[in-house]
Amino acid sequence: MSDRADVVLETRGLVKHFRSKVGAVRAVDGVDLHLRRGETLGVVGESGCGKSTLAKLLVGLEKPTAGEIGVRGQNMAALTGGALRRARRHIQMVLQDPYTSLNPRMTVGDIVGEPFAIHPDVVPRRGRLRAVQDLLDTVGLSPDHANRYPHQFSGGQRQRIGIARALALKPEIIVCDEPVSALDVSIQAQVINLLEQLQDEFGLSYVFIAHDLSVVRHISDRVAVMYLGKIVEIGDDREIYEQPTHPYTQALLSAVPVPDPRLRGRRDQIVLSGDVPSPADPPSGCRFRTRCWKAREVCAEQEPALQIRDRSPHPSACHFAEVRDVLHSG
Amino acid sequence: MTEIRAETDVLPGVDRAAPLLEVTDLHVEFRTRYGVAHAVNGVNFRVSPGETLAILGESGCGKSVTAQAVMGILDSPPGHVTGGEVRYRGLDLLPLPEEQRRRVRANRIAMIFQDALSALNPVYTVGFQLGELFRVHRGMSRRDARKRAVELLDQVQIPLAKARIGDYPHQFSGGMRQRVMIAMALALDPEVLIADEPTTALDVTVQAQIMGLLAEQQRQRNMGLILITHDMGVVADVADRIAVMYAGKVVEEAPVHDIYARPAHPYTRALLESIPRLDHKGGQLNVIRGLPPALDAIPAGCPFHPRCDYAQDACRHDPPPPYAVAPGRTARCHFWREVVGDE
Numbered sequence: 001m002s003d004r005a006d007v008v009l010e011t012r013g014l015v016k017h018f019r020s021k022v023g024a025v026r027a028v029d030g031v032d033l034h035l036r037r038g039e040t041l042g043v044v045g046e047s048g049c050g051k052s053t054l055a056k057l058l059v060g061l062e063k064p065t066a067g068e069i070g071v072r073g074q075n076m077a078a079l080t081g082g083a084l085r086r087a088r089r090h091i092q093m094v095l096q097d098p099y100t101s102l103n104p105r106m107t108v109g110d111i112v113g114e115p116f117a118i119h120p121d122v123v124p125r126r127g128r129l130r131a132v133q134d135l136l137d138t139v140g141l142s143p144d145h146a147n148r149y150p151h152q153f154s155g156g157q158r159q160r161i162g163i164a165r166a167l168a169l170k171p172e173i174i175v176c177d178e179p180v181s182a183l184d185v186s187i188q189a190q191v192i193n194l195l196e197q198l199q200d201e202f203g204l205s206y207v208f209i210a211h212d213l214s215v216v217r218h219i220s221d222r223v224a225v226m227y228l229g230k231i232v233e234i235g236d237d238r239e240i241y242e243q244p245t246h247p248y249t250q251a252l253l254s255a256v257p258v259p260d261p262r263l264r265g266r267r268d269q270i271v272l273s274g275d276v277p278s279p280a281d282p283p284s285g286c287r288f289r290t291r292c293w294k295a296r297e298v299c300a301e302q303e304p305a306l307q308i309r310d311r312s313p314h315p316s317a318c319h320f321a322e323v324r325d326v327l328h329s330g
Numbered sequence: 331m332t333e334i335r336a337e338t339d340v341l342p343g344v345d346r347a348a349p350l351l352e353v354t355d356l357h358v359e360f361r362t363r364y365g366v367a368h369a370v371n372g373v374n375f376r377v378s379p380g381e382t383l384a385i386l387g388e389s390g391c392g393k394s395v396t397a398q399a400v401m402g403i404l405d406s407p408p409g410h411v412t413g414g415e416v417r418y419r420g421l422d423l424l425p426l427p428e429e430q431r432r433r434v435r436a437n438r439i440a441m442i443f444q445d446a447l448s449a450l451n452p453v454y455t456v457g458f459q460l461g462e463l464f465r466v467h468r469g470m471s472r473r474d475a476r477k478r479a480v481e482l483l484d485q486v487q488i489p490l491a492k493a494r495i496g497d498y499p500h501q502f503s504g505g506m507r508q509r510v511m512i513a514m515a516l517a518l519d520p521e522v523l524i525a526d527e528p529t530t531a532l533d534v535t536v537q538a539q540i541m542g543l544l545a546e547q548q549r550q551r552n553m554g555l556i557l558i559t560h561d562m563g564v565v566a567d568v569a570d571r572i573a574v575m576y577a578g579k580v581v582e583e584a585p586v587h588d589i590y591a592r593p594a595h596p597y598t599r600a601l602l603e604s605i606p607r608l609d610h611k612g613g614q615l616n617v618i619r620g621l622p623p624a625l626d627a628i629p630a631g632c633p634f635h636p637r638c639d640y641a642q643d644a645c646r647h648d649p650p651p652p653y654a655v656a657p658g659r660t661a662r663c664h665f666w667r668e669v670v671g672d673e
């Protein structure tokens with residue numbers, strides 16, 4: 001963590017447990033991360049590992065069970081009422097499903113302008129129509145579309161509407177939760193390019209959540225890999241994709257099919273057995289040990305901390321962390 | 331088993347020397363009160379034993395409807411097959427009476443779906459549903475059927491198959507349910523398996539397990555496999571040949587290596603350039619401008635022309651036929667030579 005002044009968002013010991021019939025679901029269970037200005041932090045992991053819960057915690061839509069979220073020197077987790085609302089302005093969210101995340105009965109203009117109603121001091125009432133039209137233009141939609149309804153737009157266009165709304169309050173940070181997962185590849189590329197262009201234009205910082213490791217590699221400066229509510233490995237693009245040290249990261253990378261038939265049968269194949277255990281009853285010690293081919297006794301007894309290790313130059317939560325270049329990056 | 335097999339072979343018109351499955355000029359439309367949607371507009375392909383054909387394309391291009399028409403399970407009305415042939419070993423299935431169709435479906439051509447939960451019956455145990463297939467179609471006793479069911483669950487690598495046979499579908503995880511559905515599809519030893527996005531709803535580590543299982547079963551049984559997907563990574567990993575669909579047509583069909591090395595259709599080419607890569611960081615993604623057409627207003631000429639960088643006047647008027655690019659390779663583009671030639 002070089003220059004603290006650069007850090008726009010930081011979490012310490014972030015925990016979210018949900019109550020359920022089978023006991024506490026440990027959706028997020030001790031996450032430390034930081035985001036620097038103008039940077040994109042990717043978060044990857046399989047279904048149920050806690051990505052969306054983390055996103056909701058970061059934007060203040062869920063209250064943490066424990067831990068801190070630092071935005072602009074304030075601990076957002078401790079704020080309430082007006083102070084929380086004001087802090088939230090700086091950190092907005094874009095959601096996965098452009099079909100359900102927009103209110104079908106509101107016009108696009110009302111949807112994009114809704115944040116102005118919640119934060120009336122941002123743009124004076126008279127300037128709002130103009131502001132909405134500018135936002136639509138920024139995301140590549142026609143300003144004339146302000147009077148239409150969401151169903152009149154395609155999936156990619158709806159995602160643009162969601163992005164325009166997230167930009168309304170001129171946030172510093174946007175948390176994107178699977179923003180392109182529901183889109184076809186050709187449309188996906190349009191939205192990814194738009195997000196990149198907006199980042200350059202407005203100096204935005206992104207937390208970019210996705211289960212698609214290729215998309216995350218493309219857009220991220222650094223990547224955090226999550227498993228059962230915890231970050232198991234974190235590093236920059238090269239460290240995660242070319243020198244992964246955690247067995248889970250290695251397995252994940254080796255399972256992603258690469259669109260190049262020449263690599264067939266020539267790649268490392270690490271096939272994990274079994275399914276992800278329930279977050280209501282995670283394994284003792286290392287949570288990955290039930291599916292890990294390296295697991296030994298110590299893995300059940302001691303929880304490995306996320307830290308730099310003898311054989312891992314970047315933080316990795318494995319007792320036996322060791323570089324293995326599964327993609328043969330050379 | 332052989333004598334029961336003979337049951338379908340005596341269907342008049344089945345010729346063991348004819349291609350395993352051949353679809354020719356298939357047309358399907360949906361007639362709704364909003365108009366006619368031309369979902370499938372002249373699809374051709376062929377699958378041989380042991381071969382994997384991938385049908386690749388974006389949402390709404392007609393992949394599932396094609397599969398449903400081949401299986402004879404089209405939602406009809408509003409769906410209607412308005413032309414073409416679906417030949418299994420030379421026998422055109424489309425005009426067959428429903429009863430015979432059902433027999434072919436049970437014994438010869440099986441299908442698995444993206445969503446296993448909705449394809450399995452929630453009120454019966456997995457063992458009962460599997461056993462039922464053997465009792466009804468193979469006339470097995472309850473005990474034998476149960477034994478076969480356990481064997482099959484073993485084959486698809488359900489741990490502790492014997493103990494789990496009394497469980498209901500919802501008691502299995504997503505990946506396990508997909509295995510159960512594969513077991514159901516394989517139960518009667520089909521010659522062709524159509525898999526419609528079998529792993530789209532699954533995590534990548536589970537996807538890898540399921541694709542491995544499918545490939546292994548295909549090899550052992552020498553089945554023809556039609557894999558429907560929008561994932562160009564999965565295709566590169568498993569397919570022998572690819573049919574790329576756009577607006578209800580196969581716009582390019584080719585062996586897998588040719589398509590990735592030198593696409594002959596601008597749409598295929600653009601798709602390949604628009605995906606981010608796992609194995610290197612790469613620069614800005616290529617974008618295909620605009621959107622796929624509405625199926626009640628498919629552009630004249632080449633349906634891709636409004637989005638195409640190669641388009642010229644001819645493309646706006648003349649629908650391109652499937653040009654022969656090489657033996658076993660076609661592309662519906664007037665300018666395929668330029669596309670193949672471009673680096």
Ligand SMILES: Nc1ncnc2c1ncn2[C@@H]1O[C@H](COP(=O)(O)OP(=O)(O)OP(=O)(O)O)[C@@H](O)[C@H]1O
Binds near residue numbers: 026046050
């Ligand atoms: N409101 C809630 N009440 C109870 N459990 C919840 C709640 N929200 C999430 N969970 C549980 O917390 C865990 C993490 O869920 P989360 O949605 O954060 O996962 P995710 O990584 O976003 O998964 P996906 O990739 O499927 O979107 C899951 O086991 C989920 O069932």
Ligand SMILES: Nc1ncnc2c1ncn2[C@@H]1O[C@H](COP(=O)(O)OP(=O)(O)OP(=O)(O)O)[C@@H](O)[C@H]1O
Binds near residue numbers: 389
């Ligand atoms: N039951 C139906 N009634 C009306 N139209 C239908 C019906 N089923 C399919 N269609 C239309 O046919 C077209 C092709 O659908 P199809 O399901 O084959 O697409 P697909 O290629 O499988 O897409 P996806 O990747 O989203 O599964 C779609 O535009 C769809 O709206």
Ligand code: SF4
Binds near residue numbers: 286293295319
């Ligand atoms: S700590 Fe042990 S169980 Fe966990 S990932 Fe490493 S080797 Fe596997």
Ligand SMILES: [Mg+2]
Binds near residue numbers: 051
């Ligand atoms: Mg989620």
Ligand SMILES: [Mg+2]
Binds near residue numbers: 395526
């Ligand atoms: Mg489909």
